[in-house]
Amino acid sequence: MNQLDQYRHQINQLDAQIIPLLEQRFATADAIANYKAVHDQPIYDPQREEAVYTRLKEVATHQDLLPYLSTIYQTIMQTTKNREQQKQEDLNHD
Numbered sequence: 001m002n003q004l005d006q007y008r009h010q011i012n013q014l015d016a017q018i019i020p021l022l023e024q025r026f027a028t029a030d031a032i033a034n035y036k037a038v039h040d041q042p043i044y045d046p047q048r049e050e051a052v053y054t055r056l057k058e059v060a061t062h063q064d065l066l067p068y069l070s071t072i073y074q075t076i077m078q079t080t081k082n083r084e085q086q087k088q089e090d091l092n093h094d
């Protein structure tokens, strides 16, 4: 294996850890969306999203990566909300 292949192997292994964690995050967001539906609460919670960004700053060990991590979290949270919205619409149309 040349150096490039070794690095890519390392990325594959990291992705194999990240993907199941993202799957768990979506599953937990499903549970939250169900709770919110039962308790008549909106899917979007800006205060909670601010708290997620604050925690990101606390947890990140490479502060120079924060803008990039923030972009990733924007996408994760937007995707989560889109998915939960879609699931609710599907349920309402059944």
Ligand SMILES: C=C(O[C@@H]1C=C(C(=O)O)C=C[C@H]1O)C(=O)O
Residues within 6 Å of the ligand: 029, 032, 043, 044, 045, 046, 048, 049, 052, 076, 077, 078, 080, 081
């Ligand atoms: C999952 C939630 O719902 C939405 C999605 C969030 C997320 O993906 O972290 C955060 C806040 C909400 O806009 C939640 O309220 O915790």
